[in-house]
Amino acid sequence: MALSISGQGPRGRGRLVLVAVVLVVAGLALAGALRRGPAPAVVITSDHEAIGPATTITAHFSEPTGGLGAVKLELVQGERSVVLAERRFARSGPFSLLRGRVTAETDLTGTAGRKAQEWLKEGEAVVRATADRMAGPLRSGAPVVVEKRMAVLLRPPSLELLSRQHYVRQGGSGVVVFRVGEGVARSGVRAGATESLSFPLPGGGPGERFALFAVPWELDDVGQVRLFAEDAAGNRSELPFVDLFKKAPPRTDTIDLSDDFLARVVPAIASQTPGFDASGSLLDQYLRINGEERRAVLAKIAALAKDTQAAFLWRGAFLQMPDTQRRAGFAETRTYLYHGKAVDHQTHLGLDLASTEHAPVPAANSGRVVFAGWLVIYGNAVIVDHGYGLMSLYGHMSAISVKPGDVVAKGQQLGNSGSTGLAGGDHLHLEIFVQGKSVNPLEWLDEHWIRDNIANKIKLP
Numbered sequence: 001m002a003l004s005i006s007g008q009g010p011r012g013r014g015r016l017v018l019v020a021v022v023l024v025v026a027g028l029a030l031a032g033a034l035r036r037g038p039a040p041a042v043v044i045t046s047d048h049e050a051i052g053p054a055t056t057i058t059a060h061f062s063e064p065t066g067g068l069g070a071v072k073l074e075l076v077q078g079e080r081s082v083v084l085a086e087r088r089f090a091r092s093g094p095f096s097l098l099r100g101r102v103t104a105e106t107d108l109t110g111t112a113g114r115k116a117q118e119w120l121k122e123g124e125a126v127v128r129a130t131a132d133r134m135a136g137p138l139r140s141g142a143p144v145v146v147e148k149r150m151a152v153l154l155r156p157p158s159l160e161l162l163s164r165q166h167y168v169r170q171g172g173s174g175v176v177v178f179r180v181g182e183g184v185a186r187s188g189v190r191a192g193a194t195e196s197l198s199f200p201l202p203g204g205g206p207g208e209r210f211a212l213f214a215v216p217w218e219l220d221d222v223g224q225v226r227l228f229a230e231d232a233a234g235n236r237s238e239l240p241f242v243d244l245f246k247k248a249p250p251r252t253d254t255i256d257l258s259d260d261f262l263a264r265v266v267p268a269i270a271s272q273t274p275g276f277d278a279s280g281s282l283l284d285q286y287l288r289i290n291g292e293e294r295r296a297v298l299a300k301i302a303a304l305a306k307d308t309q310a311a312f313l314w315r316g317a318f319l320q321m322p323d324t325q326r327r328a329g330f331a332e333t334r335t336y337l338y339h340g341k342a343v344d345h346q347t348h349l350g351l352d353l354a355s356t357e358h359a360p361v362p363a364a365n366s367g368r369v370v371f372a373g374w375l376v377i378y379g380n381a382v383i384v385d386h387g388y389g390l391m392s393l394y395g396h397m398s399a400i401s402v403k404p405g406d407v408v409a410k411g412q413q414l415g416n417s418g419s420t421g422l423a424g425g426d427h428l429h430l431e432i433f434v435q436g437k438s439v440n441p442l443e444w445l446d447e448h449w450i451r452d453n454i455a456n457k458i459k460l461p
């Protein structure tokens with residue numbers, strides 16, 4: 001990328017300042033029209049680093065002193081060029097000729113790429129942004145031109161599947177090993193709107209990568225589960241790779257919201273959640289907790305997912321908390337009834353494990369604590385990173401005995417079970433995430449599943 005700027009030098013500015021000083025006596029009305037500050041500023045940005053199928057280019061123009069007169073955004077390659085966007089400005093308001101309002105800044109946006117410009121060739125192109133100042137009686141019109149050189153890439157990147165026998169289940173997890181060609185910026189598995197990004201394959205050759213991926217519980221179309229690779233220009237290759245897909249539609253359940261339950265959980269959550277809007281009835285507040293607050297917590301978990309280590313921190317099957325009964329399961333879509341009327345729907349995405357009150361909660365596997373604290377619907381919660389995007393969450397705890405950054409062993413106590421957050425009674429809510437997307441924990445508790453679906457495709461430590 002190279003930038004070049006041409007415009008007014010400091011000498012021209014000095015001459016105009018002198019003229020302006022002489023004219024001050026002639027009246028303030030003229031002063032605004034004669035002021036001239038620094039040259040217009042132009043910044044070019046794009047949504048992809050290179051031009052490919054369709055790269056969105058934005059130029060930001062600003063000239064706060066005298067205002068912008070005209071702006072233009074062009075794409076140039078060899079002898080050909082095209083105007084992507086342009087705009088002209090006039091003074092507005094009273095006394096518009098000399099003192100009218102001017103436009104101090106604006107954006108121009110256009111699309112550069114093979115879809116819009118069929119004549120583009122592989123190689124390089126120039127994005128050119130031109131800004132003219134608002135003309136005044138003594139102003140010259142020399143424009144400012146900023147250019148940005150961008151690579152033009154038009155071929156989809158190479159993508160080759162290396163692992164075999166991918167049997168996946170709706171709401172489940174999996175691993176896939178593949179090889180990408182040079183210049184690939186992002187790759188992994190797309191499952192509907194969910195992306196699980198890849199990592200370099202430990203001990204692998206050039207371009208060899210793997211992705212631990214999630215198949216969303218709400219996705220029942222295997223045609224939407226594909227391996228992908230994308231370059232810096234947005235050229236994309238996709239491959240279907242799933243050999244066998246098992247649908248597992250969410251089960252349904254109804255939950256009665258009693259006044260006693262609301263009176264117990266709502267004020268407790270409201271008082272511990274900073275910024276919570278505690279207006280309205282207990283039911284109103286409950287719906288806010290189960291709706292807005294739930295979405296905020298899921299967004300926080302998705303952000304924490306980036307805090308993963310590129311290493312297998314876990315060993316063997318995940319551990320179910322000892323001596324526990326499995327109560328609610330994964331992907332149960334609940335209808336919440338209040339005095340017999342449906343007031344809410346949410347999907348339960350963990351495993352509810354009940355034992356005795358305040359029972360010790362062990363880490364399901366070894367890893368590093370990335371969160372320990374208040375997590376609204378989950379109450380007091382701990383999140384452990386197991387590496388490569390795999391994390392486990394422990395919710396509704398009465399006490400927490402670890403802190404972020406702690407390295408924990410499989411079975412090490414994280415705290416004690418409880419009924420904090422949205423919990424009907426003392427239990428542990430265990431949830432497993434792959435890159436922030438909830439997956440069925442039962443697979444990770446099953447050593448046969450791990451052997452057949454993970455360990456047979458990738459060498460685990």
Ligand SMILES: [Zn+2]
Nearest residue numbers: 350351352429
């Ligand atoms: Zn639960």
